[in-house]
Amino acid sequence: MVVYGVALLAACYLIGVIAGDALGALIGVQANVGGVGIAMLLLLLVSNSTSIKLQLGEATASGITFWSAMYIPIVIAMAAKQNVVAAVSSGWMAVVAGTLAVLVSFALIPVLSRLGRGAPKV
């Protein structure tokens, strides 16, 4: 059933977010630490484990792939609710700080990518 897939996704999401909140509280920061990442790992493990995979029928899987496909539309909605006015009207300092941070980070991507590839594969 399609809803099984949605429910499985919801379970992974909630467990991940709870774990992320707990992790944040544990190290004493007021933020969710990697909740979504933990949820993604959970879903990966569940969908890759052979015993569960056998039971994930096509309909069940479509409950997950639907939300995966809704990702881009959701991101467009997200873009439309950003506080763009605040970003462009806050004066030069904030714009310069944000812009330079992005440029420097972009520049470092090829460097780190090479670093990772050069390492022996575990």
Next chain:
Amino acid sequence: MALDTLFDSLVELLARNGLITAFLFVGLVLALSNWLSKVVTRGQVHGSAVAIAAGLVLAYFGGVATGGSKGLADVGLFAGVGLLGGAMFRDFAIVATAYGADLGALRQAGWVGALSVVIGVVLSFVVGAAVAVAFGFTDPIAVTTIGAGAATYIVGPVTGTALGASSDVVALSVAAGLTKSILVMIGTPLVAKRIGLDNAHSALIYGGLMGTTSGVAAGLAATDPKLVPYGAMTATFYTGVGCLLGPSVLYFLVAAIL
């Protein structure tokens, strides 16, 4: 007169069914953007990149029209866009993209991915703090808060609140983070080829270095949706690491230097 009432009740009806209206709205924006992508840019610019840019432009006009902080979502008719584009649906969909992702690619890039998060936080922080100093800030709390804002617009206020920064400094840090996230959304598809962002490995590092969940989410969507799970995975750890380092190690460092 009768037409006016008809119009008003239509708007009221659409606002009442906000989320459904948002589905229709996003569908129309995407359809128009795909058409523009094909006809105007001959497929050079991805349809979703056009749609995300359109979303940002609409957010600007929404903000100007209402004076609110949630872009187009502050316009009553489009309140559902705020729900659809909010953190709950965004994170739910991001988790869903992990379905079918390559576990091997994750394992292989594990340690560089983790390293990229820490480097990403420190790098953005240093750049932001340096800019703050260049613009005449000398108070370590203010410099730290603005540097943290250059990491993400969540790390900034969390750090500022923890250190007791003034609200205008916190606002500046949010603005720096917003600028970063918007620039990552727009800039990623433009620089993707040049920085080698075309595989799972570099997407993991990209997510860790950029860190802004919304920026990474939109940037990868506009570049290649297949890369989304890898970048999103590392990016979700960034804000947590930033909130951890900002008010502690990074603040002590700034206080020692200034």
